[in-house]
Amino acid sequence: MRLRMSLCYDAGMNIKSARFIKGIVADDDLLEDDKPQIAVIGRSNVGKSSLINSLTGQRDLARTSAFPGRTREINLFLINNKFYLVDLPGYGFAKGSGKERDWLIRLINWYLFKSPYKQKIVVLILDANIGPSEKDLEMLRALEKYGKNIIVIANKVDKIKKSELKQRLLKIQKVAGAHKIIPYSSDRKIGIKELTAEIFK
Numbered sequence: 180m181r182l183r184m185s186l187c188y189d190a191g192m193n194i195k196s197a198r199f200i201k202g203i204v205a206d207d208d209l210l211e212d213d214k215p216q217i218a219v220i221g222r223s224n225v226g227k228s229s230l231i232n233s234l235t236g237q238r239d240l241a242r243t244s245a246f247p248g249r250t251r252e253i254n255l256f257l258i259n260n261k262f263y264l265v266d267l268p269g270y271g272f273a274k275g276s277g278k279e280r281d282w283l284i285r286l287i288n289w290y291l292f293k294s295p296y297k298q299k300i301v302v303l304i305l306d307a308n309i310g311p312s313e314k315d316l317e318m319l320r321a322l323e324k325y326g327k328n329i330i331v332i333a334n335k336v337d338k339i340k341k342s343e344l345k346q347r348l349l350k351i352q353k354v355a356g357a358h359k360i361i362p363y364s365s366d367r368k369i370g371i372k373e374l375t376a377e378i379f380k
Contacts, residue, residue, distance in 0.1 A: 192379035197235035202252030215262040221304030223269030226334045233365035271314040307333035331355045337364040
């Protein structure tokens, strides 16, 4: 099986500015201004905030935490004054009350599947070291059902031995099917150019 990875990159496609705008939990006029929306989704503690920080070149743009489930809102970041990175709460959060977990799932489902907002791309982050979880597969199938344009990030590839990396990526590719896979590491700066190129297409 051949891995489908993007290796093309135009040096002119750069993130030159990025700033946090606001957190939302319901309809907001801001998302009706016709700027493209790039949604970032993944299970709790998969590295969403670190990915956003490495992608934008700003260490503290998105708050990182060792505690899963910190994001309680849909956080909007304006990139190059042209499009939004939409940071969704993590799914599969094991701690906290059942009411809180239900609220986060409803918030995710509302934005992705029930709201009037359309995403140019949904970036689904998987932990390449652990492999796709049941919740990851549920999210992937739901995104497919609703016809989303999906890019799969195989995150934390720096945690995997080189001798095992190919098999780990093949496993993810088998699950992802025809969707593009980008191996990524925020710490080692792997995959940043490839993901940036996809966002700017």
